[in-house]
Amino acid sequence: xxxxHVLTTCPYCGTGCRFYLQVVDxxxxxxxxxxxxxxxxxxxxxxxxxAHAFVQHxxxxxxxxxxxxxxxxxxxxxxxxDKVVSEIKRITAEHGPDSVIVLASAKCTxxxxxxxxxxxxxxxxxxxxxxxxxxxxxxxxxxxxxxFGSGAMTNTxxxxxxxxxxxxxxxxxxxxxxxxxxxxxxxxxKGAKIVVVDPRDTPLSRIAYSSIRQKPxxxxxxxxxxxxxxxxxxxxxxxFIKDHTSGFEDLxxxxxxxxxxxxxxxxxxxxxxxxxxxxxxxxxxRAMIAYAxxxxxxxxxxxxxxxxxxxxxxxxxxxxxxxxxNPLRGQCNVQGACDAGGLPDLFPGYxxxxxxDARKKFEAAWGKPLPPNKGTTLTCAFKDALIGKxxxxxxxxxxxxxxxxxxxxxxxxxxxxxxxxVTEIFPTATTKLAHVVLAGACYAEKDGTFTSTDRAIxxxxxxxxxxxxxxxxxxxxxxxxxxxxxxxxxxxxxxxIMDEMARLAPPYGxxxxxxxxxxxxxxxxxxxxxxxxxxxxxxxxxxxxxxxVPVDHAPxxxxxxxxxxxxxxxxxxxxxxxxxxxxxxSPKLEREAPEPYVxxxxxxxxxxxxxxxxxxxxSSRRGEISxxxxxxxxxxxxxxxxxxxxxxxxxxxxxxxALDPVAKIPEFxxxxxxxxxx
Amino acid sequence: xxxxxxxxxRIAFDExxxxxxxxxxxxxxxxxxxxxxxxxxxxxxRIDVPYQLVAILTNLLPFIxxxxxxxxxxxxxxKALIELAKRGIVDDASMVRIGLACSxxxxxxxxxxxxxxxxxxxxxAAEPCPEDALAIELGSMTIxxxxxxxxxxxxxxxxxxxxxxxxxxxxxxxxxxxxxxxxPKEGIPPELAFHLIRSFHLADKCVECGECERSCPVxxxxxxxxxxxxxxxxxMFDYGxxxxxxxxxxxxxxxxxxxxxxxxxx
Ligand code: SF4
Ligand code: SF4
Ligand code: SF4
Numbered sequence: 031x032x033x034x035h036v037l038t039t040c041p042y043c044g045t046g047c048r049f050y051l052q053v054v055d056x057x058x059x060x061x062x063x064x065x066x067x068x069x070x071x072x073x074x075x076x077x078x079x080x081a082h083a084f085v086q087h088x089x090x091x092x093x094x095x096x097x098x099x100x101x102x103x104x105x106x107x108x109x110x111x112d113k114v115v116s117e118i119k120r121i122t123a124e125h126g127p128d129s130v131i132v133l134a135s136a137k138c139t140x141x142x143x144x145x146x147x148x149x150x151x152x153x154x155x156x157x158x159x160x161x162x163x164x165x166x167x168x169x170x171x172x173x174x175x176x177x178f179g180s181g182a183m184t185n186t187x188x189x190x191x192x193x194x195x196x197x198x199x200x201x202x203x204x205x206x207x208x209x210x211x212x213x214x215x216x217x218x219x220k221g222a223k224i225v226v227v228d229p230r231d232t233p234l235s236r237i238a239y240s241s242i243r244q245k246p247x248x249x250x251x252x253x254x255x256x257x258x259x260x261x262x263x264x265x266x267x268x269x270f271i272k273d274h275t276s277g278f279e280d281l282x283x284x285x286x287x288x289x290x291x292x293x294x295x296x297x298x299x300x301x302x303x304x305x306x307x308x309x310x311x312x313x314x315x316r317a318m319i320a321y322a323x324x325x326x327x328x329x330x331x332x333x334x335x336x337x338x339x340x341x342x343x344x345x346x347x348x349x350x351x352x353x354x355x356n357p358l359r360g361q362c363n364v365q366g367a368c369d370a371g372g373l374p375d376l377f378p379g380y381x382x383x384x385x386x387d388a389r390k391k392f393e394a395a396w397g398k399p400l401p402p403n404k405g406t407t408l409t410c411a412f413k414d415a416l417i418g419k420x421x422x423x424x425x426x427x428x429x430x431x432x433x434x435x436x437x438x439x440x441x442x443x444x445x446x447x448x449x450x451x452v453t454e455i456f457p458t459a460t461t462k463l464a465h466v467v468l469a470g471a472c473y474a475e476k477d478g479t480f481t482s483t484d485r486a487i488x489x490x491x492x493x494x495x496x497x498x499x500x501x502x503x504x505x506x507x508x509x510x511x512x513x514x515x516x517x518x519x520x521x522x523x524x525x526x527i528m529d530e531m532a533r534l535a536p537p538y539g540x541x542x543x544x545x546x547x548x549x550x551x552x553x554x555x556x557x558x559x560x561x562x563x564x565x566x567x568x569x570x571x572x573x574x575x576x577x578x579v580p581v582d583h584a585p586x587x588x589x590x591x592x593x594x595x596x597x598x599x600x601x602x603x604x605x606x607x608x609x610x611x612x613x614x615x616s617p618k619l620e621r622e623a624p625e626p627y628v629x630x631x632x633x634x635x636x637x638x639x640x641x642x643x644x645x646x647x648x649s650s651r652r653g654e655i656s657x658x659x660x661x662x663x664x665x666x667x668x669x670x671x672x673x674x675x676x677x678x679x680x681x682x683x684x685x686x687x688a689l690d691p692v693a694k695i696p697e698f699x700x701x702x703x704x705x706x707x708x
Numbered sequence: 709x710x711x712x713x714x715x716x717x718r719i720a721f722d723e724x725x726x727x728x729x730x731x732x733x734x735x736x737x738x739x740x741x742x743x744x745x746x747x748x749x750x751x752x753x754r755i756d757v758p759y760q761l762v763a764i765l766t767n768l769l770p771f772i773x774x775x776x777x778x779x780x781x782x783x784x785x786x787k788a789l790i791e792l793a794k795r796g797i798v799d800d801a802s803m804v805r806i807g808l809a810c811s812x813x814x815x816x817x818x819x820x821x822x823x824x825x826x827x828x829x830x831x832x833a834a835e836p837c838p839e840d841a842l843a844i845e846l847g848s849m850t851i852x853x854x855x856x857x858x859x860x861x862x863x864x865x866x867x868x869x870x871x872x873x874x875x876x877x878x879x880x881x882x883x884x885x886x887x888x889x890x891x892p893k894e895g896i897p898p899e900l901a902f903h904l905i906r907s908f909h910l911a912d913k914c915v916e917c918g919e920c921e922r923s924c925p926v927x928x929x930x931x932x933x934x935x936x937x938x939x940x941x942x943x944m945f946d947y948g949x950x951x952x953x954x955x956x957x958x959x960x961x962x963x964x965x966x967x968x969x970x971x972x973x974x
Contacts, residue, residue, distance in 0.1 A: 031771060033728075033743040037735070050740045052764075054771040062764055063870070063923070065757050066738045073925040075868045204896065208866050212925035215864050219927060233896050237863050548737040604866065604896055618886065622867070623894055 031055060036493035037064060039480050041137065041473040042077040042607050044359035045187065045209045046482025049074060051082055051474055051493040058082040058474060058494060068550045069187050069486065075208030076619065077607060082474070083616035085494070089456050091469035092498025102467060107499065107509075113466050114424065115513040117449040118154060121422045127155035127401070131411045131420055134161040134372030135427035136364035138503050139478025139490055141527035143363070143370035144378060145507035145519070146426055150405075152396040153516035157383050157405030158420070161372045162428055163364050164408040168693035169326040170357040171368060173335025177343075179573030181380070182365060184354030184566045185318060186484040186552065191216040193352040195314035197307070199227040199249070199338075200324020200699075204234045205604035207322070207358045207483075214320070223314070225307045227252065227299075228324060229599060230629070230671055231664035240307060243666050246597050247586035247700045248297040249325060253337040254583065255293035256308040257344055258285040265312035267346030274570055275343050277578035284580035296583060298666075312345045316352040322360065323601065327698040331690045333581040343576050349567040359483035361608070362473070366481030369538065369553065370531060374405030379535025395534055396518050407694040409687070412443035422449040424510075426503055427470060429609045431459035436652050436687040437680055453503055456611050459677060470503050471496035472612075478504070478524040479543070485552040485563075487541055586700040587688035590668075594650060594702035596634075597669045598684060606675035614675070626657040626676035630705065634668065635661040638707060645708040648672065650701050653683035656708050670705055674698075712830070713753035716780065716806060719829055721746040724804040726778035730761050743768075755780070755808060755830060760919040762788045762876035766797065778804035783825045784818075784917035787950025788876035791913045794952070797879055809833045818918040818931065842932045843939075858903075861928045865897045870923035871930055872906065877913040877949075884909070903933075911937050912956035915949050 035050035047070035052060040061082050065072035094110035095102040105113075121129055132150040134143045143161070150159035163171070171181035178184065190196060190213035204211035211234055218224050218239070226235035227242045227249075235241035244252055260266050261282055271278050290301030311317050319342055325334045339355050347353040359365050371378035381388035383404060393400050406414055408430070414420040416439075423444075430440055444450060444463050452464040455472045475496040480488045496502065504524055511519030521527050525543040532538045537553040540560045545551060551562035567576075590597060605623040606613045613619045628648055630640060640646055642661040647654060648670065657672070657679035665671055672681040686701040709717075713733065720729040733742045733751040741759050742750040762785045765777065779785070786805060793800035807825035812834045815823045819840040824833040846854050872878040872885060885891060890901045914934045921931035941947050945957035 031728075031773065031775060033768060033771075035741050035743070037738055037740060048738075052767065054768060057771075059771065060767045062741060062759070063874075064738055064740060065759065065922075066740075073868070073870060073923055075866060075925065079869060079873055204866050208868065209925055211866065212864075212927075215926050233866065237860075618869075621886065 034493070035062060036491050037489075038473065038491045038493065039362065039488040040074070040078045040081055041362050041612070042081065043207050044361060044364060044483035045069065045207050046362065046480060046484075046486060046488045047074050047078050047209055048488065049078060049081070053493050056494055058085050069482065070209060073209060073212070076605060076622070077613065080616045080618050083618065084612040085472055085474045086497065087456075087615045089615060090497045090500070091454055091456060091467065092500055093469055094499070095467040097465045102464070107501070110466050110468060111509050111513055114451045114510060117465070118422060118424075118514065121448060122154065125421050128158060128405070129419065129421040130154050130156055131158035131160070131406060131423050133408060133423065133425040133428050134159055134367050135503075136162050136361035136367045137427045138367070139363065139476070139524060140366040140370045140481060140487075140531065141478045141524040142426070142503045142507060143367045143372045144527055144531045145504055145511070147371040147378070148396065148518070149507050149511050151392070151400055152398050152518065153511045153514040155401060157374050157401050157403065158411070159372055159405060160374050160408040160411070161367045162361070162408070163368050163373070164695060165327075165698070167326050167357055167359055167364065168695040169331030169335050169690055172693040173332045174339060174355065174357070175380075177336050177339035177577050177579060178348070178355075178567060179571055180566055181368070182566070183356045183358075183484050184348060185352065185356055186486070186564045187213060187482070189352040189564075190214050190318060190320070191220065193217050193222050193314070193316050193318040195223045195225065195311050195317040197225050197227070197311050197317065197319045198234065198238075199319070199321045200326070201320055201322035201358055202228070202230070202232040202234070202601060203320065203358065204232065206360065206602050208604065210320070210358060223310050225310055227307070229666050229669050240303065240310070242299050242303050242307060244297040244299050245666070246599050246669060247328060248583065249328070249334045250330065250337050250581055251288060251293050251296040251583040252299055252304060253334070253341055254285040254288040254581075255290060255304055256311065257281070257341055258288045259290065259305055259308035260312045260344060261285070263309070265309065266344045270346030271344060274349075274576055275578050276575040277580065278344070280580045281340055281344070281578040284582060311341070316350065317345065317347045318353055318356060319347075320356045320358055322358045324699060326357070326695060328700065329587045329688050329690050329697045330584050331695050332692040336579040337581050339576070340578050343578055348576065349565065349569065351565055354566070357483070363480040365483055365485065366479070369481055369535070371535070374407055377534075378531055379537050381535075392534065398516070409689055409694045409696055412440050415443040415446050418446070421447060423447055423451070425450070425452045425460065427453060427455070429458045429460050429611060431463070436685060437682045438653055439687060453506055455500070456615070458609070458611055468506055469498065469500035470506065471500050475500075476502035476504070476524070477543075479528065479546055481553070487546045487551050487553070489543065489546050587697050588651075588686050588700065588702045590702045594704050595668070596703045596705050598648065598650065598701050598703035599669060599671050599699045600674045600681045600685060601671065602675070603673045606673065608675065610675040610677070626673070626679035627660045628657055628705070629660045629662050629665045629671040631665050631667040631669070632661055632663050634705070635659065638705065640705075640707050647706045647708045648684060648703055650684035650686070650703045652686070655679040655681070655683055670703060709749045710752040712755070713750060716753055716830070717744070717746070719806055720778035720804060724778060725776065726804045727775040729778040730765055731780045732757055732759050732761075756811065758814060758922065760874050760876055760917060761785060762792070763874050763919065766792070766876065766879055769798065776802055776804065778806060780808050780830070781805040781825060782808050782810055782917070783823050784820070784915045785876065786825050787915040788917065790950050790952045791877050791915065792879065806830065818916070819935070820916065822916075840932055840935050842929055843935050846932070846936070858933070859900070862900060862903050863897050864926035864928060865902070866926065867896050867898050867902070868925060870925065871920035874919045874923045875910070876917060876919070877910060877915060907933060907937055910934070911941055912947065912958045913949050914938060
């Protein structure tokens with residue numbers, strides 16, 4: 031018998047907890063949390079403890095498949111890879127390289143995402159590369175880049191426990207980022223005041239100092255309202271505003287009309303509560319803002335992010351420990367997938383593809399001329415597929431058939447494609463439509479790094495071999511690159527890939543696998559002797575001054591009507607993760623939350639004769655699903671909530687694909703819906 | 709391998725004939741559990757990071773077969789192995805216990821009153837810490853205040869199951885806390901029953917190792933709770949876990965006769 035304890039990083043949320051996988055003779059038997067890790071400190075949530083459970087599930091894809099006469103059949107790697115390459119070559123020859131899009135993956139490593147974008151840019155010749163960050167934090171990246179010059183979490187996870195006030199909005203932190211939620215609770219135990227603004231009561235808001243419910247889609251109104259109160263009461267930080275920001279006069283003007291009374295009218299937040307929240311936040315010595323999808327997934331998501339940045343800047347809560355604006359990223363490596371350049375407008379390290387100097391640098395490094403124009407986004411790619419502009423898609427480890435808004439429309443778009451290749455670990459709704467399916471390796475079967483939501487580079491180590499003939503995505507990307515005739519795809523290990531990325535992406539300049547194993551390094555880490563940067567913007571913004579961008583409230587894209595009187599909002603629960611591909615195959619997680627449900631307010635339920643546990647039908651302008659009702663006082667009247675994990679009642683059959691004009695993120699958090707007893 | 713590691717290996721393999729050794733070691737800056745057989749280099753041995761090795765071992769038991777296991781053992785681990793042996797989960801006789809005396813700091817952190825293993829192989833015996841300050845404070849409160857304190861604590865629980873998964877004497881295959889009979893609610897926090905059932909289910913087993921408290925992400929003072937229940941067990945039944953001679957009073961018939969059955973169902 032041989033037993034190993036292999037230290038690696040959790041494949042679920044972006045907290046980046048580390049644990050040892052217990053391996054007995056090639057079998058994963060358990061998880062032991064790592065006590066010396068700075069972030070997780072020997073603790074995990076239930077998902078982490080069960081992170082071994084899905085890995086060796088019998089449903090795993092174990093070999094490549096190609097479609098023949100309408101059916102997927104087993105194929106050799108050569109056959110499958112050659113098929114992908116010949117189709118891509120044929121389609122680019124006919125329609126040009128921009129008819130292809132590569133979807134990178136927030137579940138894959140930094141090294142793999144680096145290769146995916148290199149594959150698109152250097153081997154295929156298009157900037158059409160994107161990933162599901164488009165669906166969660168595209169508005170963060172766009173908004174914070176403009177306000178602060180950097181689109182990531184300004185501070186770190188451990189700092190939460192030393193804040194004096196934490197303003198949490200649009201984040202069900204204890205369920206979606208349990209170990210970050212735990213740090214916030216620790217702050218509260220030490221005397222901090224926690225203010226939660228959310229249309230739903232969450233496990234965190236129920237024990238927080240103040241829990242405030244706003245009508246979905248009215249965030250800018252309450253944030254501007256808080257800024258107005260702060261300025262009117264003289265609680266703003268004049269020194270910081272003068273030294274470190276620009277645009278204060280415009281901001282002051284735009285927030286003037288947001289009196290507590292008017293904010294109450296728009297948001298239904300009682301004005302005393304708003305005034306108290308503003309005073310609590312502004313008078314704290316160190317105040318942190320944490321937010322997630324409840325902020326970003328709106329048609330004005332980018333503006334809400336800017337409004338939060340304004341709030342932090344007018345109170346001087348940037349550039350110090352336990353302050354800042356902190357987007358909590360949802361997947362293990364959604365931060366890294368952005369860092370590594372899995373975005374249509376940015377090279378690795380957030381260098382713009384439209385910037386001639388940046389392009390020259392990458393052209394020199396990759397030995398190929400690169401396309402000068404931004405590529406198309408994931409959300410636009412489906413629209414482009416419908417009109418025949420996008421003809422082929424290579425998807426690494428994503429499941430747009432459950433994760434994207436308005437699934438019916440996505441399916442139609444995918445069916446229009448001439449060619450779809452998908453790399454996956456399990457069969458999904460998306461692999462069903464593919465022409466070629468490539469069997470990938472999961473996190474426990476490969477080496478590499480993830481970047482956690484607080485910019486820490488977290489090593490992933492191989493504990494076992496992939497099942498059957500499955501291969502790690504980095505090897506698959508290398509094979510595709512080579513077979514497409516490109517040079518620079520001859521890597522023999524992920525650590526070599528990181529070395530190349532470090533040479534080209536300045537924030538990662540000092541990162542190597544050897545260092546990441548021994549130290550918690552947070553980018554920017556420009557050189558080998560640099561210790562990393564826990565707190566961003568210390569001593570001022572690199573762009574000179576932080577930009578106070580005046581933003582106004584605008585109603586959501588879709589309004590309720592007589593026919594669709596409810597506001598539907600979507601999200602996660604603690605026990606399931608995203609489209610459930612992994613968690614629903616983990617018995618202990620599935621047992622905790624086995625069924626789809628819709629949360630309905632008690633008074634609404636009574637009026638409609640809906641009982642707790644009874645079946646209901648929920649419909650929107652795009653589709654209809656049937657599921658169980660969970661009747662609760664924890665949600666506002668007029669608002670309903672559905673977790674998006676369940677294929678049998680997919681919330682995204684209903685959601686609105688309307689996009690934020692800047693970030694192209696869809697409005698998952700608000701759509702008009704009808705609710706009836708089934 | 710450092711000196712400590714060499715010493716552990718010598719005791720386990722050369723002196724006491726073990727096939728495998730379970731201990732802690734540092735690799736690339738992090739300390740974790742390792743299992744080695746003779747001649748293997750696990751990295752530098754460490755004793756200052758308290759992994760719950762008995763809990764780690766029980767997870768591996770189905771795979772270990774007949775191998776003779778040596779395990780680095782604090783006083784609480786020793787008691788846990790006794791409780792497991794009493795219930796037929798491990799064969800205490802076939803195990804090699806390498807006695808580890810905890811450091812002063814660890815004893816303070818655990819508020820531990822029984823901290824010296826029966827045989828000290830590693831470390832030096834230090835003074836016990838008699839009091840748990842929070843237990844004393846709670847003892848001086850009214851019942852209502854105490855209830856309010858625990859309710860406030862339990863409302864933070866996010867049902868990670870860390871307190872059971874890492875507990876050396878939680879060993880049921882099907883945990884009653886995982887099914888819906890007593891905790892029907894989906895979502896968090898779990899009902900009060902979650903904590904009360906766990907509390908009572910361990911009343912005659914808990915060895916106060918403190919691992920539940922260390923594992924709890926939301927800092928619920930679970931070890932204090934354990935100490936208070938254990939004190940009641942002592943006062944009411946004159947019973948303390950980790951005593952090889954004494955049968956659990958909870959496994960006794962109501963006419964005071966010990967049950968004949970070994971009772972390893974719970
Ligand atoms: S908090 Fe996130 S990273 Fe940590 S164990 Fe849970 S899912 Fe994994
Ligand atoms: S202290 Fe906690 S972990 Fe240790 S034996 Fe008692 S209940 Fe189990
Ligand atoms: S360890 Fe703490 S949070 Fe986790 S289940 Fe136990 S009491 Fe709850």
